[in-house]
Amino acid sequence: MTRKILRINMTDLTATYEDIPEKWAKWAGRGLTSAIVFDEVDPTCHPLGPNNKLVIAPGWVSGTPAAPSNGRTSFGGKSPLTGTIKESNSGGLSSQKIAKLGIAAIIIEGQPKDGKWYYLFINKDGVKFEDASDLLGKGMEEVDRIMWERYDHKPAVIGIGPVGEILAANAGISVNDPENNPGRYAGRGGLGAVMGARHVKAIVVDDKGGPGVEIKDMALFKKGRKKLTNAILAHDLTKPGGGLNAYGTDVLMNIINEAGGLPTRNFSSGQFEGAAKISGEMIAEMVEKRKAGMTGHACHPGCVIQCSNIYPGPDGSIIASPIEYETAFALGANCGIDDLDFVAMMTKECNDLGLDTIEMGNTIAVAMDGGLLEFGDKEGALALFDEIRNNTPLGRILANGVEATAQMFGVHRVPTVKGQSMPAYEPRAIKGIGFTYATSTMGADHTSGYTIAPEIAGVGGKVDPMTYEGKADLSLAFQATTAFIDSSGYCLFIAFPILDIAEGFEGMVESVAGVMGWDLKAEDVVELGKEVLKMERLFNERAGFTNLDDRLPEFMRYEPLPPHNVVWDVPDEELDKVYAWVHED
Amino acid sequence: MMKIDVALYGGVARAAGGKFVAQTEVELPESATLGDLFAKLGLAETEIGIVFVNAVLHNLPGIMICTEDPLHDGDHVGIFAIDRVWPYQYRDGTQMSPKLRAYVAKQGYLRHRPGQ
Numbered sequence: 154m155t156r157k158i159l160r161i162n163m164t165d166l167t168a169t170y171e172d173i174p175e176k177w178a179k180w181a182g183r184g185l186t187s188a189i190v191f192d193e194v195d196p197t198c199h200p201l202g203p204n205n206k207l208v209i210a211p212g213w214v215s216g217t218p219a220a221p222s223n224g225r226t227s228f229g230g231k232s233p234l235t236g237t238i239k240e241s242n243s244g245g246l247s248s249q250k251i252a253k254l255g256i257a258a259i260i261i262e263g264q265p266k267d268g269k270w271y272y273l274f275i276n277k278d279g280v281k282f283e284d285a286s287d288l289l290g291k292g293m294e295e296v297d298r299i300m301w302e303r304y305d306h307k308p309a310v311i312g313i314g315p316v317g318e319i320l321a322a323n324a325g326i327s328v329n330d331p332e333n334n335p336g337r338y339a340g341r342g343g344l345g346a347v348m349g350a351r352h353v354k355a356i357v358v359d360d361k362g363g364p365g366v367e368i369k370d371m372a373l374f375k376k377g378r379k380k381l382t383n384a385i386l387a388h389d390l391t392k393p394g395g396g397l398n399a400y401g402t403d404v405l406m407n408i409i410n411e412a413g414g415l416p417t418r419n420f421s422s423g424q425f426e427g428a429a430k431i432s433g434e435m436i437a438e439m440v441e442k443r444k445a446g447m448t449g450h451a452c453h454p455g456c457v458i459q460c461s462n463i464y465p466g467p468d469g470s471i472i473a474s475p476i477e478y479e480t481a482f483a484l485g486a487n488c489g490i491d492d493l494d495f496v497a498m499m500t501k502e503c504n505d506l507g508l509d510t511i512e513m514g515n516t517i518a519v520a521m522d523g524g525l526l527e528f529g530d531k532e533g534a535l536a537l538f539d540e541i542r543n544n545t546p547l548g549r550i551l552a553n554g555v556e557a558t559a560q561m562f563g564v565h566r567v568p569t570v571k572g573q574s575m576p577a578y579e580p581r582a583i584k585g586i587g588f589t590y591a592t593s594t595m596g597a598d599h600t601s602g603y604t605i606a607p608e609i610a611g612v613g614g615k616v617d618p619m620t621y622e623g624k625a626d627l628s629l630a631f632q633a634t635t636a637f638i639d640s641s642g643y644c645l646f647i648a649f650p651i652l653d654i655a656e657g658f659e660g661m662v663e664s665v666a667g668v669m670g671w672d673l674k675a676e677d678v679v680e681l682g683k684e685v686l687k688m689e690r691l692f693n694e695r696a697g698f699t700n701l702d703d704r705l706p707e708f709m710r711y712e713p714l715p716p717h718n719v720v721w722d723v724p725d726e727e728l729d730k731v732y733a734w735v736h737e738d
Numbered sequence: 739m740m741k742i743d744v745a746l747y748g749g750v751a752r753a754a755g756g757k758f759v760a761q762t763e764v765e766l767p768e769s770a771t772l773g774d775l776f777a778k779l780g781l782a783e784t785e786i787g788i789v790f791v792n793a794v795l796h797n798l799p800g801i802m803i804c805t806e807d808p809l810h811d812g813d814h815v816g817i818f819a820i821d822r823v824w825p826y827q828y829r830d831g832t833q834m835s836p837k838l839r840a841y842v843a844k845q846g847y848l849r850h851r852p853g854q
Contacts, residue, residue, distance in 0.1 A: 389799070389821055390850065396748075396823040400758075407747045407759065408824050411816035412832050413793035424793065434747060434758035441757075578828050585830025604826040607848045631827060649825060653849050716793050717833055 155367070156257035161273065161280060163351045164203075164263030168280035173257050179669070182212035183240040183639035184685045185258050186229025190238055191688040193260070196695035200233035200343070201320050201350045209251065209259040209311070209356075212642020213665045216252030216366040217374065220664055221382040222644040224248055224453025226311075226328060231696070232342035234322040234512070234554055235572040235596040238692040240639065241344055244452035244461075245328030245337030246309035248642055250360035251275075265352050270318075272355040274304070277362040285354040290315055292505035293327040293335035300357050301333050310335075312355035314507025316541060317345035321552035323516065324349060325509045330452050330461075336474045336500075337452055340509030341598065342573060343554075366668070374667025377660040381647065384657025385457050388650035397460040397646065398449050400433030402478040405577070407432045410486075413716045414582035416575065417486045418528045419518040420568045423582045423714045427491025431481045435493055436462055445469035458646050464497045473501040479599070482577035483514020488521060489528030495535060502538035512554045515574040519555050523562025566708050571596035571698070580705055581714040581721050588628040588723070592703045592731040594689035602631035603638065603648040606658060609675055610634075621723060625730035632731075633682030640685065641665055683734075690735050700729045739765045740811040742775060748819025750786065753779040766809065772796065773805030775815060787820035796835045798824075800851030803841055825850070 157170040158177075180188050186208040198204035208229040214220040226248035232239035251259065254277060265271065270285040288296055293314045300310045310329045317324035324345030327335040368374050385391045396404045409415045410428035417425040429435065440446045446465035452475070461475040476497055484499045485491065503510045517534050520526065526533040540548035550561050555574040559567040568575045573596030580587030589602035610630035638645055643661065651658040658675060666673035693702075709721040746753055746760045754760035766774055776786060787799035792814055796804040799820050809815070826848050834842070845852045 388850075390823045390825075396821050399821075404823050405828065407745070407816070408788060408818060408822060409828070411745070411788075411790040411793060411818075412795065412829070414832060429745070429759050429761075432747075432759065434751075438758045583828060583830065583832050586827060587831075589827070599828070602827050604848055607846060610848075649823075649850065652826075653851070 157255055159256050159259045159275070159280070161259060161261045162263045163261065163265050163271070163353065166265070166282045181215070181257065181640055182210055182225065182227040182642055183229070183242065183636060184681070185210040185640070186227045186240050187238060187685055187688050189258060189260060190229050190231065191692050194231055196231070196692050197697070198231060200231045200236070200347060203264050205231045205347055205350065207261040207344065207347045207351060209261075210257065211248035211252040212640055213668050215248040215642035216250070217368060217668060219455065220378050220643070221385055221455065221457045222647055223642045224456060225639070225642050225644055226251065226339070227639060228326055228339040228344050230344055230347040232344065233320070233346045234343040236696055237571055237596060237698060238594060238689045239342035239344060240595065241326070241339035241341045242639060243326065243328045243337045243339040244644065245330050246453060247311050247328045247358055249454065250309045250358045252366050252642070253360040254358070254363040259356075261348070261351050261353060264350065268352070270352045270354050272357065273353060274357045274359070276359040288354050289318060293507055294505045296355055297329045297333050297335050300355065304357055304359060306359050306361045307333070309358040310355055311358070313345040313348050314505060315544070316507045316552045317349040318354070319544060319549065319552065320346040320349050321549065322346060322557065323509055323512045323552055323554040324507050327504065327507060330474065331454060334474050335504045338504070338509065340511065342595065345507050368668050369670030370667045372667070373663050377663025377665070377667055380656045380660025381651070381664060382457060382660075384650040384654040384660060385647060388653060390649045391458045391646060397458055400437055401448060401460050401462045401475065403433030403436055403476060403481050405433075405478045406481060407434065409578065412582065414579045415486050416482065416568070416577060416579045418489045419487060419522040419566055420575070420579065421566065423579050424716055425486035425489075425491070428486060430491040431485040431493050431496055433478070436464060436476055439493065440465060443467065443469050446471060450474065456644065458644065460646065464493070466494060466497070472497040473504060476500060477510070479577050480510040480514070483511045484517070484534075485514075487514055487518040488534055490531045490534060492531050495531040498535055499538065502535070506538065506541055508541070508552065511576055512574050515555045515568060516551050516558045519559045519564050519567065520551065520562055522566055523559070523564040525562060566712070567706055569597060569706060570704070571702055573597050579714060581709055581719045582717055584721070584723060585624065587705055587721060588624055588728065588731065589632065591705050591728050592628065593632065594686060594693055600645055601635055602628055603635045603645055604652050605630055605634040605679070606652050606655070609658070609679065621727045625727055628731050629734070630679055633679045633686055636682035636685040637678045687735055690732055703728050703732070740768060740770065740809060741765055742809055743812075743814045744775070744779070745814070745816045747817070748822055750781055750817055750819045753781055770809050771805060772807045772809060772815070775809060776805070781817070785820055786817060787822050788818040788824060790816040791835070794833045794835055795829075796838055798838070798852055801841065803837055804835065807835060807837065
């Protein structure tokens, strides 16, 4: 049994299962979505036009038995938000089910001649194209519910909300979680609009009776799986009851705020006086006080980290899942809002309408900076989602993200790189992250540069944190490692234990090698990651991007950020070193 | 006497009557240090991880090198329980006390616990 490429042509409504060509055979996850986009999508095409494609791929270990925290699905295409190549990945139910059907990637191309909307049902017997006219205008909460009523076996539901239907540049792709909530998102970069441009409202995946995932060397896979699981369960950050499990990713809120690096009121300050009220500690307190919801929630079956949460309202009813650090920063601190219930209500709106929470929160912040609302106006901020739901002109502007909104409101403080707005780490105060924001092939992205063990990164572990010496090489090693992990199907958070516990890193490598039948060494991780980055970088170059796009926004160079009153002062030539190797032999 | 504004996060919050997060004001004699503050709060060094003074990082989990660092009237101190997360990529380039900076330059800084 070999993996197949499932090619879905929306123009003539056909689905074909193709043998995976040799040039793509080694790839999965992000490596595969980027390889397919690199080979098949014209970098100069319009992202919403007929020549862009949406590619969906589970990772190397997706769907294998008991590989820990393997729940990521990669989505790729040319981004309407950035104009670059884009890979955005999500937790939820989809990756394991797609993989168990023997599918390496789903390529969705073309546009229906009749202009109708469809949803796709995929199972062991093939693909059905179903009329989606009764789903149009519906939010993802309702779409998920309808699909579980319509189909047995609790299928994965990949879908777009109303903002994906209007092809807005901040439309994400939702994946349902084990409770069938729409909180898992391939949020960044507007790939929901790429799906909408194919007139696909949803993709339902039922793996019942599927062939499963072939594991070429079961003994090696099992050996690696055990080592990786043990490392996750032993590490301070990822073990049961550890920081992530107990408080979620929002455990970072108070730390980053204390450090003066929490972007606040549209990136005008590095500290927010209300940070503790929207922190992971406060989420845990609310769950306890309201005797409802939960921390330590798994976003996909088999996750051993369980960093998600379900946030309860004052009456014990569930408002939203999950409240992430990025969500609480963007919809909270960056808008000057210190009320977790309002952060949760806005998160619910984002999850239902199909919006990326980071971009949406930053969009509201920019609009506040432009005078639409006062910073801290939580009722006003929440009401903006009605504008989007009602598809008003203001709503359409907001649904297109930070840069569109900044232009409409005459704001010069625009915290974006390559069109994508920054996550929750202020690069003036936390300068290392600025290297990644500036040079990532994805635009400003906090998940594109995760740490790797110093002996593998080749930096000896003694990088002086206060100089730029070696930082370019380090950033490249991080970005390459991340590209590898994003290809594996593993959650990026396994990066924490595999950094500190050598056996955990070996375990990750061995589990991938076991599935693929490879002789894979630790040092191959960075090299394979670099191959992915090279494809992405070359796609962007052919789309018209140069090193001048690898820059942080101008205001960060002259507006000092309190409390440290620092500006972004990393020399451009240091940033240019990160990808200087792409055109070298 | 000096007044120190203290924020406590995680298990250490119990020192000010909290479970998850707490804030308190502590009076200490002139020339008191962070170690004196920990003692006054009844916190063991083994349960303390990240420590900030006025947004400058003074300590990381797995080491305890800040106890001699002096405090000044009106300082804000943030103390995190030892299990708190701060991955390298999200702290690279933040401001540190001279003592911590010298330590990590020698012991390495990439790992969650320096020197690991």
